[in-house]
Amino acid sequence: MTERDLIEQIQDLACYEGEGLVQGIGDDCAVVEKDQRNVWLLTMDTLIESVHFDCSWHPPYLLGCKAVSVNVSDIAAMGGRPVFALLSLGLPADFTPEWAVELSRGINDACRQYGCLLIGGDTVCSPEKVTLTLTLIGETKKDRVLYRHAACIGDTIWVSGSLGYAAAGLDCFRSGNVVGMPPEYPSELAPCIKAHLDPEARVDLARSLAQTSCIHAMMDLSDGLATDLSHLCQQSRVGAIIKAEKLPGRRGLAPAASLLNKKRSDWMLAGGEDYELLFTADPKDSQTIMDIAARQGLRVSPVGTVIAGQGVTLQRKTTEGYEEQHISFQGFDHFARN
Amino acid sequence: MTERDLIEQIQDLACYEGEGLVQGIGDDCAVVEKDQRNVWLLTMDTLIESVHFDCSWHPPYLLGCKAVSVNVSDIAAMGGRPVFALLSLGLPADFTPEWAVELSRGINDACRQYGCLLIGGDTVCSPEKVTLTLTLIGETKKDRVLYRHAACIGDTIWVSGSLGYAAAGLDCFRSGNVVGMPPEYPSELAPCIKAHLDPEARVDLARSLAQTSCIHAMMDLSDGLATDLSHLCQQSRVGAIIKAEKLPGRRGLAPAASLLNKKRSDWMLAGGEDYELLFTADPKDSQTIMDIAARQGLRVSPVGTVIAGQGVTLQRKTTEGYEEQHISFQGFDHFARN
Numbered sequence: 001m002t003e004r005d006l007i008e009q010i011q012d013l014a015c016y017e018g019e020g021l022v023q024g025i026g027d028d029c030a031v032v033e034k035d036q037r038n039v040w041l042l043t044m045d046t047l048i049e050s051v052h053f054d055c056s057w058h059p060p061y062l063l064g065c066k067a068v069s070v071n072v073s074d075i076a077a078m079g080g081r082p083v084f085a086l087l088s089l090g091l092p093a094d095f096t097p098e099w100a101v102e103l104s105r106g107i108n109d110a111c112r113q114y115g116c117l118l119i120g121g122d123t124v125c126s127p128e129k130v131t132l133t134l135t136l137i138g139e140t141k142k143d144r145v146l147y148r149h150a151a152c153i154g155d156t157i158w159v160s161g162s163l164g165y166a167a168a169g170l171d172c173f174r175s176g177n178v179v180g181m182p183p184e185y186p187s188e189l190a191p192c193i194k195a196h197l198d199p200e201a202r203v204d205l206a207r208s209l210a211q212t213s214c215i216h217a218m219m220d221l222s223d224g225l226a227t228d229l230s231h232l233c234q235q236s237r238v239g240a241i242i243k244a245e246k247l248p249g250r251r252g253l254a255p256a257a258s259l260l261n262k263k264r265s266d267w268m269l270a271g272g273e274d275y276e277l278l279f280t281a282d283p284k285d286s287q288t289i290m291d292i293a294a295r296q297g298l299r300v301s302p303v304g305t306v307i308a309g310q311g312v313t314l315q316r317k318t319t320e321g322y323e324e325q326h327i328s329f330q331g332f333d334h335f336a337r338n
Numbered sequence: 339m340t341e342r343d344l345i346e347q348i349q350d351l352a353c354y355e356g357e358g359l360v361q362g363i364g365d366d367c368a369v370v371e372k373d374q375r376n377v378w379l380l381t382m383d384t385l386i387e388s389v390h391f392d393c394s395w396h397p398p399y400l401l402g403c404k405a406v407s408v409n410v411s412d413i414a415a416m417g418g419r420p421v422f423a424l425l426s427l428g429l430p431a432d433f434t435p436e437w438a439v440e441l442s443r444g445i446n447d448a449c450r451q452y453g454c455l456l457i458g459g460d461t462v463c464s465p466e467k468v469t470l471t472l473t474l475i476g477e478t479k480k481d482r483v484l485y486r487h488a489a490c491i492g493d494t495i496w497v498s499g500s501l502g503y504a505a506a507g508l509d510c511f512r513s514g515n516v517v518g519m520p521p522e523y524p525s526e527l528a529p530c531i532k533a534h535l536d537p538e539a540r541v542d543l544a545r546s547l548a549q550t551s552c553i554h555a556m557m558d559l560s561d562g563l564a565t566d567l568s569h570l571c572q573q574s575r576v577g578a579i580i581k582a583e584k585l586p587g588r589r590g591l592a593p594a595a596s597l598l599n600k601k602r603s604d605w606m607l608a609g610g611e612d613y614e615l616l617f618t619a620d621p622k623d624s625q626t627i628m629d630i631a632a633r634q635g636l637r638v639s640p641v642g643t644v645i646a647g648q649g650v651t652l653q654r655k656t657t658e659g660y661e662e663q664h665i666s667f668q669g670f671d672h673f674a675r676n
Contacts, residue, residue: 009439013446018455020421030458032422032475035373044473046426046462083358084370088384088471101347108351117356120368124384129465133426135382135473137370 026235027148028074028219029138039145040083041138043074049129057173060099062198064106067132070222072114072201073275075138077220079146079210081203082116084137090126103132114203144210146279151217151236155280155306158289160202160298162191162249163225164264167271168256169196175260188255199275205300206277208292214285221274225303226327228278229312233328239309242269242327244316248301269314270330280306364573365486366412366557367476377483378421379476381412387467395511398437400536401470402444408560409474410452410539411613415558417484417548418476419541420454426471428464441470452541482548484617489555489574493618493644496627498540498636500529500587501563502602505609506594507534513598526593537613543638544615546630552623559612563641564665566616567650571666577647580665582654586639607652608668618644 014025022039023031029041047053047067055063072082087107091100111118116136169192172178178185178193185193202220209215217236221228225242233240244265253264281289286302293300311328352363360377361369367379385391385405393401410420425445429438449456454474507530510516516523516531523531540558547553555574559566563580571578582603591602619627624640631638649666 005435009442013442014456014458018457021455021457024455024457025459030422030424032457042422042424042458042473042475044424044426044459044471046428046460046469046471048428048462048464048469050465051463084368084380086368086380086382086473088382090384090386090469097343104347104351117359117362118352119356119359119362119370120352120380121363121382122384124386125389126386126469127388127467131384131386131428131464131469133382133384133471135380135424137380 022142023147028077029080031078031145033142034139037142038139039142041075041078041080041140042135043071044133044135045071045074046131046133048131054173055130057179058197060102061106064103065110065198067134068107068110068114069199069201070275071134071136072116072203073220073222075136076201076203076206077146077218077277078138078140079144079206079218080138080140081207082114082136082138085111085116085118086135087118087121088133089121089123090131091123092126092128092130095130114201140210146210146215146218148217148219148232149235151232151238151280151306152282153238153306153308154283155216156283156286156302157229157240157242157304157306158279158281158300159221159225159248159276159303160205160293160300161274161276162252162299163221163247163274163276164249164253164267164271165192165195166199166273166275167267168192168253169194170273171260171262172256177259189259191252192256196273199273201275202277202298205293205296205298208296209279209289212285212288212292214281214288216280216282218277218279221276221278223272224270224330225278226269226312226330230328232278233310233312236306239307240304240312241307242304242312242314244314246301246303248299269327360480360483361485366415367418369416369483371480372477375479376477377480379413379416379418379478380473381409382471382473383409383412384469384471386469392511393468395517396535398440399444402441403448403536405470405472406445406448406452407537407539408613409472410454410541411558411560413474413476414539414541414544415484415556415615416476416478417482417544417556418478419545420452420474420476422475423449423454423456424473425456425459427459427461428469429461430464430466430468433468452539478548484548484553484556486555486557486570487573489570489576489618489644490620491576491644491646492621493554494621494624494640495567495578495580495642495644496617496619496638497559497563497586497614497641498543498631498638499612499614500590500637501559501585501612501614502587502591502605502609503530503533504537504611504613505562505605506530506591507532508611509598509600510594515597527597529590530594534611537611539613540615540636543631543634543636546634547617547627550623550626550630552619552626554618554620556615556617559614559616561610562608562668563616564607564650564668568666570616571648571650574644577645578642578650579645580642580650580652582652584639584641586637607665
């Protein structure tokens, strides 16, 4: 049994319908009724030392910020604003108090920055590794929630910001090419390092997009474009074509790519933890979308098109035309099982 | 810095006031406004293998049930009914699928039994130990929430059920005196073993008590009577006297006490994980309280009295009258700091 099989088995046990439940497991957040016009968005993510972060290079303050941002990103992805947070912190017996206090300061400052209140949780002993679980509660109008399952054939596929920066930043640390704490890093790597250590959830952009009513489907990018877009397509019962030359971020990835001798497209397609927005909309609304992003000083890029069928196909320009490659779930065919 | 110092430092960073927040950190749940008449109760607890449970004797199905029950107990303690649950499950790479599926079944069945819906969460890789974090969301009327801070001088102090069973059950396993899986255990130890492996949250009793308006303060017993009552007293700015001979459960603890050569009062006062209710009420309402419990087939016992001052004092009958002992926070003076 793979981890995915298990997750599916657990999901099968969970609830999809019930009193007050608008959306159960299967999107960035669960959605429940708050009152007649509003809903609450609920999400929960765990970060475990040595699996999701490495204390040897992640300053505790930024780790605290990141733990909040990755959860807030799920709220943003559905068009909500974060309201409340709960924290469960597992600390080994030999924790450094200064480290834990810096972590807490980061959590608290990030909550304040996103406008949400840290209202509860617990602190427990952990046998060996630091564990950080956050539950975020967001709010929005019932008719403004954006789901993964509403992409339409013919839609333009958009992403915010740049792709692959966080994965490149992580590889810089893992390879041993970047050491020390900020601001000691080489400046040409700073955007990638920042994306890994301290990502920012796109709350304001997502809220503005949700207000327009022109976005069909939305989610956040946490597992890489190939995997996340595959989920969006699967839930919308459509397929997608991505154009390689449209993927944003090639220039910013160049220093890390030459330092580590890596292919930028691997980071852009398969790199996780972008925490950018992935969304689809009718092509007629492209100007509206670009205007909204421009007003916030953010970049949005049309990277492909929703098509009939299933799976995600990457098109690359060649001298003879186009070369196509299936990249659903990073090349793993999610529909075929052994 | 002790764990408690750190918790207090983190709590100081957290929010006590804000839009929609009725009660922040410091009670069994955070309380937030749902609509004009109702509130939501939010709680989150983490269980980590080898710290909070031991897979060698805890059947995964019952562990799943327990993870839900201990969180539901926090909802019950404030007079609420559980509505939604989120689960974050950390599994080591070498997990047994059958084990994980049994665990999930337990979580799901317990949610159903308590009438709440499992609506989301995540599954992550854990480097070594199984970790289980649940967030529970409950609901009740705003004017029916029961807090820890409302005990009044002269109140009778009550506990539901029996004390110390779970701690005795745990000690039976730890000592190696009980091995194997149910129903192989010696029958005279069954109540203690059940209390440790599969506690039950007192939702119905708590709800009925909350309806009467005669309960002043309430919380659940998770860290042992001495510690939990100290918290209740501290937050109510009162003291308490407990009468040793009134503590319920002596007879049921006898087999475990003689097997392990332990003092029953240690389990009853300092044993954790009772998940019974601890509450205070005017003595004139004693009959009402006993009638409510009797209707549900549950036992409630008056164990002491709220007094002016601070701290918890245990009174024991001796041949010459009474002997007194300060037992606040299990004998540790929470107010004195080095």
